[in-house]
Amino acid sequence: MISKIVEQVSPSGIREFFDLVLGMPEVISLGVGEPDFISPWRVRERAITALEEGMTSYTSNQGLFVLRRAISNHLKKKYSLAYNPEEEILITAGVSEGFDLAVRTVVEPKDKVIVVSPYYVAYPALVQICSAKVLYLTTRQEDGFKIDPKQLSKLLSQNPKAIILNYPSNPTGVTYSYEELKEIWRLLSKKEVIVISDEIYEELTYEGSHHPFASLSQKAKMRTVFLNGFSKGYAMTGFRVGYACANRRIISAMNKIHSYSALCAPIISQLAAVEALQAQRQVNQMRNEYKRRRDFIVKELNRVGLSTVMPEGAFYCFSSLKKLKIKSMEFAKKLLYDQKVAVVPGTAFGKEFDCYVRISYANSLDNLKESIVRIEALLSKIC
């Protein structure tokens, strides 16, 4: 009854663990992939006003022009990155939809697509739904979970159709300096590969500044689908609004699918997003708060013996269990049953990562502190 393609999409072994967590009420969960902040008040206020004004219709498929123009201005001002709001920007129902459209737009059955692992779970799944083959570029803690240029060159020799980049990264928090990105582009530029760059955590960069892949050069821009949205930096996950920027052929093709499958992003969310772009002060406040929590938790995790690379962005730590000689699922279950703290086993992000767990610090400082006490308690039992 169910399509073979869908049935073959790697069923996540983590689901059962998720259900366990969801069934336990008193848990401190460091497994959450979304901000613990509520959307800034002015954003909520705009959504309320939009309803009062009777803004309940569809918008154009491409999205409200005011929003596309506001995004265009924002990117120009922040990154000197110029996208024409008329034909190079598409408003999507979150980066999730933008990513799906990008893959379906450029990838054909049997194509190869490079996915950097550990990866955000949607990447390999949606590539597989397009009947394409995933080439995993596995990063290692020793390299700070960054792309190894040698490995990249090797995979490029298989002539992939596209590569998916994500920085700052979920689950490692790793991001790249301008020089590192230049080096990646130097290798990619020799091939015809399309870059799908998910930069949804861009606002949450704590060290140095973020450099959109499309800002590296005009050529890089022509080959990149730049995906971004409001879920993380603006704490607007429930609004379901994001955007894709690319050359007009790609955007127009993505819009073709979008106009049939989603029609448009919700109008209320689009209006709220226009307001969000004005809420930089609130974004900065949230960023400062995440940074403090990060400094706290990374130091503490390393102190108690879970070796953790300092994440430069997003709100995750990818912590190593190597010293403990325990599998990630076993550790996560012990931590859950014994100490009522939830983390996500590393295998959710790639099968090689069975000695890691993802720890989200999108949580109150009190909860983070208490979690460290509990993790320490568990470690003293199993070590």
Next chain:
Amino acid sequence: MNDILEILADNARISVGDLAKLTGKNKQTIEKEIKSYENKGVIVKYKTVINREKIKDEKGVVALIEVQVIPQKDVGFDTVAARIYRFPEVKSCYLISGTYDLLLVVEGKDIHTVASFVSEKLAPLSSVKGTVTHFMLKKYKEDGVVLVKEGKNQRLAITY
């Protein structure tokens, strides 16, 4: 505001150790900085925000009192204000622009206590031209903290 002040403003009971972990500074530096803020009067006091409505048998009323002052020769607002804010009943006292001059926050055991403070101590002052007393009926938010029950965060405990 700098990091330390921002964190303390929200949680005055945080330990120096935790402040160090949050800011990346060492403990001695933080202790020195806090001392210096205290000495300069930047940090005035460490207080606790209490939701009195939740305390059993806790009575007491709060009133906001507008005070109009008679401008007097050679005596600025500061002198008049000083005469008023010295009363222990006065918890806060502000000079305000607009239709009146001073705004007082006064606390008392009950309405009568506050009323007699106004009629016996405040109104008789020669520099006070008139007062308007507003009794507070309900506190929704205080010092940035919402006191009434708000909707709970609906985040799922675990998501990618």
